[in-house]
Amino acid sequence: MAAACARTLCKVGWALLDSPAGLRPGTVYRLVGNVSAQGSRRAYGTGGTGVRSKLLSGLRGGGGRVVGCAFLLGGGLGLYHTVKLQVQQHLAEEDTKVPGGGLKLTLYQYKTCPFCSKVRAFLDYHRLPYEIVEVNPVMRKEIKWSTYRKVPILMVDSEVQLNDSSVIISALKTYLINKEKSMSEILRCYPELKSVNESGKEVTEYSNKYWLMLSEDETLETYPEKDLQKEEMKWRKWADDWLVHLISPNVYRTTGEALASFDYIVREGKFGAFEGFFAKYFGAAAMFLISKRLKSRHNLQDDVRQDLYEAVNDWVAAIGKKRKFMGGDQPNLADLAVFGVLRVMEGLQAFDDMMENTKVKNWYRRVERASLNHEGPN
Known part of the structure; x- marks a missing residue:
C-alpha cells in the first residue's frame, strides 16, 4: 500500500x-x-x-x-x-527462526561423559538450541522414566527419544539435510539390536549408526569428493571403539590424578553433599583400580600416555597438512566426535600432557573455536 x-x-x-x-x-x-x-x-x-x-x-x-x-x-x-x-x-x-526446523531438544547427560560431550559439540557447532538436564550418576532419577538407563538421551519435541551418541548425531544431521522426513521416520533407519556380550550381559547396539540417511543427490552434495563419507565413518567409529577407551586409564593413571579427576567430576556433576564426598574419595580409589583392569582389557602399554599420544598423532596424520579439518575447511562429524571425546580431559594433567607432547593442539583449538562460535551451516 x-x-x-x-x-x-x-x-x-x-x-x-x-x-x-x-x-x-x-x-x-x-x-x-x-x-x-x-x-x-x-x-x-x-x-x-x-x-x-x-x-x-x-x-x-x-x-x-x-x-x-x-x-x-x-x-x-x-x-x-x-x-x-x-x-x-x-x-x-x-x-x-529456530535452527533445526524448530526442534525442541532436551539433552540428558553427565557433563564429564565423553559421549555426551560429543553430542554437545555437534549441537553447538550446528547452532541447535537445547536444554540440559544433568543426571545424578548415582540415583539417575532424572531418567527413571526411560527404559534406556544410560546417557546421553536426547528428547525431541518431548515425544521422540534418541539414544546412543552416534545415533543422535547421525539422525540430527540427516534431519538438517533432508527436511522431508520427520525425526520419527529417520529414527526407524537406526533399529535396536539386542545381544549378549562376553560377560553374559545384555547389550543394545544400533544398526547404521554411522550412516546419514540421504538421497543420492544429497550424499553427493554433502560428500563432494570420493571416499570422504567412508573416511568420516571410519574415524567416527575409531573415536567410539578406541579413543574413548583411552580416557579413563589416562585420567585415573595415578592416585593423585584419580583424585583430581573425581574432584572435577563432583564439581561439574550433580551430587548431593554426602554423595559428592563419597564419590570423590571412594570413587577415585575404585576408578584407579578399574583403570588398571581397563589397561589390561584394551592391551595398553605400561605407560598409557604413550597410547594416548599415538592415537591423537594418528588422527592428526590422517587429516594431513593440507586440510584444516578432516572435513576440509569445516569440521565434519569425525572432527566433532574426536574433539568431544578429548574435551572431557580439559583441566586435568592428561590433557595438558597431550597438548604438550603431540601435534594435536592447533587442530583442537580450531575445532574448539568453530564449536564455541557456532560456525556450522544452518
Whole structure:
C-alpha cells in the first residue's frame, strides 16, 4: 500500500518536471486520484477541492517544476522508508527462526561423559538450541522414566527419544539435510539390536549408526569428493571403539590424578553433599583400580600416555597438512566426535600432557573455536 502510493507520487513528480507549463489539470486529477483510490482520502488531508485549487493555481503560476520536485522527493522518501521497513521485518523474521526446523531438544547427560560431550559439540557447532538436564550418576532419577538407563538421551519435541551418541548425531544431521522426513521416520533407519556380550550381559547396539540417511543427490552434495563419507565413518567409529577407551586409564593413571579427576567430576556433576564426598574419595580409589583392569582389557602399554599420544598423532596424520579439518575447511562429524571425546580431559594433567607432547593442539583449538562460535551451516 505505502509502496504503491510512493510510486504514484513519483509519477506525478516526473510528469510535472517533464511538462512544467503544459500539464493539464485532468492529468493531475488522474494521477493524484490513483493515490486516493488505493488508500484513505483522510490519509492525505481533508481539504477537498481547496487543496486541488491551490495545487492547480500553483501549476498555472509557473510553479510546476517546484511542485514536481516536491512530489518526486516525497515519493522517493516514501519508497525509502517502505523498503527500510520491509528489510527490518525480513531480518526480524530471520532472527526468530529456530535452527533445526524448530526442534525442541532436551539433552540428558553427565557433563564429564565423553559421549555426551560429543553430542554437545555437534549441537553447538550446528547452532541447535537445547536444554540440559544433568543426571545424578548415582540415583539417575532424572531418567527413571526411560527404559534406556544410560546417557546421553536426547528428547525431541518431548515425544521422540534418541539414544546412543552416534545415533543422535547421525539422525540430527540427516534431519538438517533432508527436511522431508520427520525425526520419527529417520529414527526407524537406526533399529535396536539386542545381544549378549562376553560377560553374559545384555547389550543394545544400533544398526547404521554411522550412516546419514540421504538421497543420492544429497550424499553427493554433502560428500563432494570420493571416499570422504567412508573416511568420516571410519574415524567416527575409531573415536567410539578406541579413543574413548583411552580416557579413563589416562585420567585415573595415578592416585593423585584419580583424585583430581573425581574432584572435577563432583564439581561439574550433580551430587548431593554426602554423595559428592563419597564419590570423590571412594570413587577415585575404585576408578584407579578399574583403570588398571581397563589397561589390561584394551592391551595398553605400561605407560598409557604413550597410547594416548599415538592415537591423537594418528588422527592428526590422517587429516594431513593440507586440510584444516578432516572435513576440509569445516569440521565434519569425525572432527566433532574426536574433539568431544578429548574435551572431557580439559583441566586435568592428561590433557595438558597431550597438548604438550603431540601435534594435536592447533587442530583442537580450531575445532574448539568453530564449536564455541557456532560456525556450522544452518
